[in-house]
């Protein structure tokens with residue numbers, strides 16, 4: 001009998017159609033790898049050298065206003081540019097390139113240099129949710145923009161160049177690869193079952209409870225069955241909503257609440273700032289109705305066994321498929337046990 005807590009096995013990611021190798025028997029092996037240094041959290045509310053703090057000059061020479069809430073601006077070194085011609089360059093079907101117009105923005109969560117989502121108040125996080133919704137609507141209504149990706153890189157380990165709490169919003173003409181994979185799988189499930197893939201998956205997870213982390217009236221945070229990153233979380237809306245613009249005021253507050261609770265649990269795991277990439281997946285803004293899309297967020301944190309030991313995606317993972325040692329169930333149990341009172345506040 002296959003025992004998912006003991007035997008090496010593959011798990012199917014029904015959201016993007018890939019597989020992950022799970023090796024639960026390896027969790028006892030000794031570690032002799034690199035020890036990363038994590039910097040302590042910034043303790044100053046304002047940093048005169050931070051290009052995101054209110055009133056400071058950015059690298060491009062523009063000066064930030066003395067903002068007192070959220071603040072959004074076009075990225076000074078944008079990866080996408082709006083005037084790019086969307087033309088195809090195809091050489092004999094072997095060398096194919098397509099011009100990709102887009103708009104990239106940066107959004108500061110608050111004027112405070114030191115307050116992460118875990119330590120902001122729920123009403124202040126709700127202002128960030130409002131900003132995300134208005135940016136999604138504004139950028140998405142541009143006929144050149146077919147998709148809006150909102151994401152946060154938190155911590156130096158994830159390549160965040162500035163500790164000031166902020167996110168990025170990259171909007172593009174085309175639907176990016178990972179989003180297109182999830183769209184394909186959700187559409188296929190809908191065609192085959194006449195129901196929503198993530199609504200069906202959430203019902204099963206609520207029934208079992210094995211992978212749940214926390215929930216409120218509108219959202220559920222869980223470690224997905226097919227998680228690749230050690231403490232990966234999938235955040236699902238309980239109702240079938242396809243994008244952030246469909247969230248009413250009460251649901252926006254509920255989203256703010258669950259974001260704070262997830263990040264507080266993360267910081268409490270190793271009593272240290274928990275690095276991650278997080279972002280929302282939702283209905284593309286390409287004009288199609290997309291009833292298959294179920295609004296959700298992913299958290300991909302790299303930490304494994306301590307605040308300094310991270311997971312690497314190398315070797316078999318680059319050449320074969322992703323692999324993990326601790327099971328999704330044991331990671332979920334650990335996150336479920338965490339306090340929702342932040343270690344720095346107690």
Ligand SMILES: [Zn+2]
Nearest residue numbers: 050053113164
């Ligand atoms: Zn700052």
Ligand SMILES: [Zn+2]
Nearest residue numbers: 196199240294
């Ligand atoms: Zn759904």
Ligand SMILES: [Zn+2]
Nearest residue numbers: 182281296298
């Ligand atoms: Zn997704």
